[in-house]
Amino acid sequence: MEEEKKEIDFEIGMKQNQELKLEEEPQQQQKQVGDEHVLRFLDSVDNYLTLFESLSCTLRQGWLELVSARHSMGASRVNSSLLDLKVHSASTSLQVTPDIVDSMEEQPHFILRKWGSLYDGKCSYEDQNSKVDGLQGKSGSPLPRHRGKPQLSEEISPKQAPLMVDDQVQKKRSRSLSVFGTLVSPQLRAAQLSFETALETLVEIANMRSTMLSTFNGVHKELGVAKEIR
Amino acid sequence: MYGFEALTFNIHGGYLEAIVRGHRSGLLTAADYNNLCQCETLDDIKMHLTATEYGPYLQNEPSPLHTTTIVEKCTLKLVDEYKHMLCQATEPLSTFLEYCTYGHMIDNVVLIVTGTLHERDVQELLEKCHPLGMFDSIATLAVAQNMRELYRLVLVDTPLAPYFSECITSEDLDDMNIEIMRNTLYKAYLEDFYRFCQKLGGATAEIMSDLLAFEADRRAVNITINSIGTELTRDDRRKLYSNFGLLYPYGHEELAVCEDLDQVRGVMEKYPPYQSIFSRLSYGESQLLDKAFYEEEVKRLCLSFEQQFHYAVFFAYMRLREQEIRNLMWISECVAQNQKSRVHDSVVFIF
Numbered sequence: 001m002e003e004e005k006k007e008i009d010f011e012i013g014m015k016q017n018q019e020l021k022l023e024e025e026p027q028q029q030q031k032q033v034g035d036e037h038v039l040r041f042l043d044s045v046d047n048y049l050t051l052f053e054s055l056s057c058t059l060r061q062g063w064l065e066l067v068s069a070r071h072s073m074g075a076s077r078v079n080s081s082l083l084d085l086k087v088h089s090a091s092t093s094l095q096v097t098p099d100i101v102d103s104m105e106e107q108p109h110f111i112l113r114k115w116g117s118l119y120d121g122k123c124s125y126e127d128q129n130s131k132v133d134g135l136q137g138k139s140g141s142p143l144p145r146h147r148g149k150p151q152l153s154e155e156i157s158p159k160q161a162p163l164m165v166d167d168q169v170q171k172k173r174s175r176s177l178s179v180f181g182t183l184v185s186p187q188l189r190a191a192q193l194s195f196e197t198a199l200e201t202l203v204e205i206a207n208m209r210s211t212m213l214s215t216f217n218g219v220h221k222e223l224g225v226a227k228e229i230r
Numbered sequence: 231m232y233g234f235e236a237l238t239f240n241i242h243g244g245y246l247e248a249i250v251r252g253h254r255s256g257l258l259t260a261a262d263y264n265n266l267c268q269c270e271t272l273d274d275i276k277m278h279l280t281a282t283e284y285g286p287y288l289q290n291e292p293s294p295l296h297t298t299t300i301v302e303k304c305t306l307k308l309v310d311e312y313k314h315m316l317c318q319a320t321e322p323l324s325t326f327l328e329y330c331t332y333g334h335m336i337d338n339v340v341l342i343v344t345g346t347l348h349e350r351d352v353q354e355l356l357e358k359c360h361p362l363g364m365f366d367s368i369a370t371l372a373v374a375q376n377m378r379e380l381y382r383l384v385l386v387d388t389p390l391a392p393y394f395s396e397c398i399t400s401e402d403l404d405d406m407n408i409e410i411m412r413n414t415l416y417k418a419y420l421e422d423f424y425r426f427c428q429k430l431g432g433a434t435a436e437i438m439s440d441l442l443a444f445e446a447d448r449r450a451v452n453i454t455i456n457s458i459g460t461e462l463t464r465d466d467r468r469k470l471y472s473n474f475g476l477l478y479p480y481g482h483e484e485l486a487v488c489e490d491l492d493q494v495r496g497v498m499e500k501y502p503p504y505q506s507i508f509s510r511l512s513y514g515e516s517q518l519l520d521k522a523f524y525e526e527e528v529k530r531l532c533l534s535f536e537q538q539f540h541y542a543v544f545f546a547y548m549r550l551r552e553q554e555i556r557n558l559m560w561i562s563e564c565v566a567q568n569q570k571s572r573v574h575d576s577v578v579f580i581f
Contacts, residue, residue, distance in 0.1 A: 064572060067563040071556055071576055072520045075301065076337045081358045084348040174460060179348060181340075182409035183456035186516045 034222035041215035048208045055201040062194030069188035077181055078188065084179050091115055091176055094203065107214045112203040114196070115172040235432050235539035242320045247538070249318075250547045253311055254535060256283040258554055259581045266561050267573045275300065275562055283307065297562040304558055308551045309361045315544065322430060326541045328389065329423045330548050334363030335390055336419060340412045342371040343380065347403055365389075376402050377411060393418035406461065413453060413470040420446055420472050433540035441530060441542065446475035447504070448523050454485045454494055455516060476501055491516050517575075524578045528553055532580065550580055 070078040093113045098106040177184055177192055239247070258266075262282065269275045272295040279300070280289050287303040316327050338359040345355040352372045359368070367384050374380040380403075381394045393415045403411075420442060427438035450471045457467050468486040472478070477485065484497040495511070498504040507522040531546040557577045564573040 060567065060569065063567055064564075064569055067560070067567070068517065068576065071560050074337065075298075075559070076341050076358065076360055079358055081345055081350055081354050082341070082348060083350075086349050170459065178405040179344075181344070181412070182406050182460060182462065183413070183453060185452075185456055185520075 034219070034226065037215055037218040037222055041212065041219050044208055044212040044215055048205065048212055051201055051205045051208055055198055055205065058194055058198045058201060062191050062198060065187050065191035065194055069185050069191055072185045072187055073180070082179050091172060092199065107210050109210065110203050110206045112200060114199075115169050239539035243323055243539070243541070246315055246318055246323065247543060249315060250543050251535070254543075254547055254550070257550055257580050258282060258557075260579045263557065263561075263577060263579060266558070267570070267577070269561075269565055272297065272300070272562060272566055275558075275565060279304075279558075297559060297566055300562050301555060301559045304555045305361065308548065308555070311551075312362060312548065323541055323544070325426070326430070326434075327544060329426060330545055331362045332389060332419050332423070333416065334360040335365065335388070336363070336393075336412065336415045338363040338368060339371060339380075339385070339390065339415075340408060342368060343374070343403060343411075344405075344408055346372040347405075347408070374403070377407070390415065390419075392422065410466065410470070413449075416449070417470060417472050420449075421474065424474055430541065433537055434542055437534050437537065437540055437542035438545065441534065441545065443475040444527060444530060446472035447477045447481075448527070450475070450477055450482060450485055451494060451498065451519075451523075454488050455491060455519075458488070458490060476503065521576050521578060524553060524556075528578055528580055553578055554580065 066078070092115065095111040095113060097109050097111065099109045173189075173192060174182075177188060180188060262278070265278050266275055269278065273293055276288050276291065276293075276295055279285065284304055284307060287307050288300070291299055291303065312327070312331070316324060319327055341359060342352070342355050345358075346352070352369055355372075356369060365388050367387065370384045371380065374383055377394070381391070385391055385394060395418075424439065424442045424446075427442065428435050430438075453467060453470050464486050468482060471482045471485070481497060481501065485494065488494045488497060495508045498508050503526075507519075507526055510522055511518055528550065531549050534540075534542045534546040560576045561573055564570055
């Protein structure tokens, strides 16, 4: 009798444990998801701050290189009154596309197209091609907000293409510096590169901020759900 | 005849030589630069400069100061001193002093033409011109469409007219043509100045030949380095080098085909006066090259004061003053940008 009672008690205890586990599993899953959001948020904040510091260093370097160029070439060759006021197309443009995150919310994504879409420092030539095809093929996708036409040739082999694109980028760089003269000092070219890097960093900061806000919203929602359960 | 200037120089040039040697003693010393390098703000720099010969030019400037204001006021001092010397000078010293400003005149012409090409306001461009390079009809440069009109309408009545014979074309002015025009004019000016000094003879010819040859060589190196990776062909590059100097003609032939800084170094290290300059640089480094050249130039300019009874002291003084203004510009910018750790990168001490 006592043994039967023990068995019955044991079975009841097992069933209760199973019921408890079934109740705890969704809560644990929810906790894991919440932790993941928090970790992602903290990662994005850390990256955001790191990028800001990097931007500050790059800009400081760029400004000093500009002063160095002025020191080398003379104030009459490097000054704001030489900048071109004629109407011309933008050599660099910013494309904003909405990214769908977790099938729920839209997160803006920023893509920098330098030197008239000839060269994107983050993409390979194949990616550049596919992106251009994607932009031209899909009617519903957002159009890039820039003037000027892409100049990619379809007849160039993949191996030669990156070199030709680099050459064209160099030419475009030199052309944009030509407001200060055709024979400019290496310091002025270095300043141009520094400011170009700073622009790329700014776009990365914008993307990181977008990610940060999105993960913050996720954490906020998790906190709201946790409060409701309690 | 060389060696007998002591007999006759002081008749016409003695007063002005004394004046310029007095001005030279007013140049900032290493102690002044050390004080300036420790300044925290531009107002501190102004306070230190008020105690120097720049005092009357800066003391009434209101805060907040800008770096361009400091440079502008310091340049005004040089302009006032130059104008005083020019109005007191007789021939041939007056022509010599005018030659010292033709470089600025060329820079101003190119500034106006380039700015007009970029649709800038002429008044704005005139404010940026160097005061030593101003002439009466400079504002009329804005109406010219090509070099022929530039010459016919404006420059034919200026001292730069003889230098235009090599670059008169009917091609429209664009960035490349303007750059070639600038360097061709400067080449013609340096060669003309060199010939004039040779005609003067004596200590002036000897010392100015050395200084102008150094200037020509430095320009050749800068043109080579700045044209690497550009559309300027080797022949065009070769045409921009002056026809005198230590590097002429064999060094120029080698520089014309250089494609990077290390090749330039290889050419220059064959010449002992420039070997010491390039030996201080690491491979591929170009940023310290300007400072090394300025240091060498300052050394040569200071040496010119060791001899008397020649005109090179006037040229040397003006160049030393311009170097001082460059130093002040660099220090001011480093202080304004809070980058004092880099302040000694480009300051060249004169004394």
